[in-house]
Amino acid sequence: MSKEINIPEIIESKRDQYPVAAATVERFFNESIVLLRKQMEFSLRERGDYFWPLAEKILTIDQNLGGDPIKALLEYTLAFLREQASFMKTGNYRYDTDSFNDAFAEVYDNPDVMENFYLEGLLVTHVFWPIHLDMHRFFEDHFLSAITTEKSIGAEFGFGHGLYLYEILKKFPDTYALGFDISKYSLSYAQRLLEKNGIAKDRFSLDLGDVRQPLALESNSLDWCVFAEVLEHIPNPKEALTEISRCLNPNGHVFITTAINSNALDHLWHFNNMDEVTDMLSSANLQIVSSVELPLSNYDSKTKDPTIDCAFVCTPTK
Numbered sequence: 001m002s003k004e005i006n007i008p009e010i011i012e013s014k015r016d017q018y019p020v021a022a023a024t025v026e027r028f029f030n031e032s033i034v035l036l037r038k039q040m041e042f043s044l045r046e047r048g049d050y051f052w053p054l055a056e057k058i059l060t061i062d063q064n065l066g067g068d069p070i071k072a073l074l075e076y077t078l079a080f081l082r083e084q085a086s087f088m089k090t091g092n093y094r095y096d097t098d099s100f101n102d103a104f105a106e107v108y109d110n111p112d113v114m115e116n117f118y119l120e121g122l123l124v125t126h127v128f129w130p131i132h133l134d135m136h137r138f139f140e141d142h143f144l145s146a147i148t149t150e151k152s153i154g155a156e157f158g159f160g161h162g163l164y165l166y167e168i169l170k171k172f173p174d175t176y177a178l179g180f181d182i183s184k185y186s187l188s189y190a191q192r193l194l195e196k197n198g199i200a201k202d203r204f205s206l207d208l209g210d211v212r213q214p215l216a217l218e219s220n221s222l223d224w225c226v227f228a229e230v231l232e233h234i235p236n237p238k239e240a241l242t243e244i245s246r247c248l249n250p251n252g253h254v255f256i257t258t259a260i261n262s263n264a265l266d267h268l269w270h271f272n273n274m275d276e277v278t279d280m281l282s283s284a285n286l287q288i289v290s291s292v293e294l295p296l297s298n299y300d301s302k303t304k305d306p307t308i309d310c311a312f313v314c315t316p317t318k
């Protein structure tokens, strides 16, 4: 039996310490949809200690960008639910491995999607989707702790909103970060996110780049990499992983996430189970140091949605 919680009382008790989060969570309960409200109750009941400081951090970042987190979250979630409902009916993702150019035109190169809700919506799912909250916790506990050289250099490929880059640059003041993304909208959003939230311009360099192509980086040149929620978006995920393994130094680590049986506006590589992901990692010269498997059913025992998110910290096998 899950314990009952009094939402208004919890919000009130957090208002002094976490004012931005408390005000946004209050708005969320007034304006959100039932499914998300239930998931949020789960987070408040089961993840409270972790939830509030992370929510304050991410929602303050969003506020500094002049965002409207609830609007973006709802649009992003409804788009995801529509795609997932279609997948559960047909067994097919929106795109296949021959149609990356369509995904590029309709999503990554489309300001109505990227600037309207995609980038901000995805950013705030780290607060409002418990599955992404747990993913974020895994990132902090298993990946940030694996970066042992304070004076490191690393890269994120497909950085989107740029939250992971922010976390790394904030925690390690002597670290330098490179970032590559195919979308000019991701590029300008992440640049703004970093600059408006106190990361000095000379600590990072973000550029357009396409991970379907060989990376223009020296072998063994990176101490860390992030490759989160990109594998399922590209037609050649194994080649991209092999390139990342090549660029990492032998003691370096890469944080990787992907989604299994989970459609979206821009998914085209369909992983059917965890073994397909782990087999791909090892065939791309990556050894798993730690991993987490997060089925949506962990958060809602009645759901028929087969989504499983998974995250890994890997090191190259050289």
Ligand SMILES: C[S@@+](CC[C@H](N)C(=O)[O-])C[C@H]1O[C@@H](n2cnc3c(N)ncnc32)[C@H](O)[C@@H]1O
Binding pocket: 108, 122, 157, 158, 159, 160, 161, 162, 180, 181, 182, 183, 186, 209, 210, 211, 212, 227, 228, 229, 230, 233, 234
């Ligand atoms: C789902 S978002 C992930 C953002 C962020 N990494 C996260 O985990 O929330 C996917 C990102 O990958 C980028 N992307 C898609 N295909 C790419 C490619 N071939 N090369 C580089 N970036 C790509 C998109 O523009 C988008 O910003």
